[in-house]
Amino acid sequence: MSSDFEGYEQDFSVLTAEITSKISRVPRLPPDEKKQMVANVEKQLEEARELLEQMDLEVREIPPQSRGMYSNRMRSYKQEVGKLETDFKRSRIAYSDEVRNELLGDAGNSSESQRAHLLDNTERLERSSRRLEAGYQIAVETEQIGQEMLENLSHDREKIQRARERLRETDANLGKSSRILTGMLRR
Numbered sequence: 001m002s003s004d005f006e007g008y009e010q011d012f013s014v015l016t017a018e019i020t021s022k023i024s025r026v027p028r029l030p031p032d033e034k035k036q037m038v039a040n041v042e043k044q045l046e047e048a049r050e051l052l053e054q055m056d057l058e059v060r061e062i063p064p065q066s067r068g069m070y071s072n073r074m075r076s077y078k079q080e081v082g083k084l085e086t087d088f089k090r091s092r093i094a095y096s097d098e099v100r101n102e103l104l105g106d107a108g109n110s111s112e113s114q115r116a117h118l119l120d121n122t123e124r125l126e127r128s129s130r131r132l133e134a135g136y137q138i139a140v141e142t143e144q145i146g147q148e149m150l151e152n153l154s155h156d157r158e159k160i161q162r163a164r165e166r167l168r169e170t171d172a173n174l175g176k177s178s179r180i181l182t183g184m185l186r187r
Helices: 002-028 031-061 064-104 111-186
Strands: none
Touching: 002 031, 002 064, 031 064
16 A cells, blocks of 8 residues: 555656756746646646545555554645645746736727727627627526416416316215115115
8 A cells, every 4th residue: 555655656756856947937928828737737736636535435444553643744745736826826926917918909009909909809898798798698588488488377276276176176076976866866
């Protein structure tokens, strides 16, 4: 069991080293490569969390007398992943500030490129608004259909209740008729 744990530890060490080097490179990359690097780091952080889960499962399998040493290691590994996530968030904030500046045109671009950015963003907003309107319309139509179905079900329930009442009355009348006929046959 401890050999599996040690294998996971080696994988974890290699992975965290890769993540650390990539996090430090994120702020210095061109925008296209940054997007790819951010996605890659997110994927590797998820892998690190999965490795921690596997290691945690292995620690649970270890006999209680030697589990303490491995538990301490696990705590430090979890702290390390937490630190990596914090560092990654900081590098992403720097990255998002650059993206924001690029979108807002704070990089000293000409007014023509700023206008193009504004037009592009306006088109995006209009497309999003149209999608939201279509979604709202579908929700309203669905609500109307649901309300009609509830009304139909209510009418059907009333019809069933009236039919049930008529059936009870008919049953009572049949009982009376049966008693009268029985009485007539006896006479």
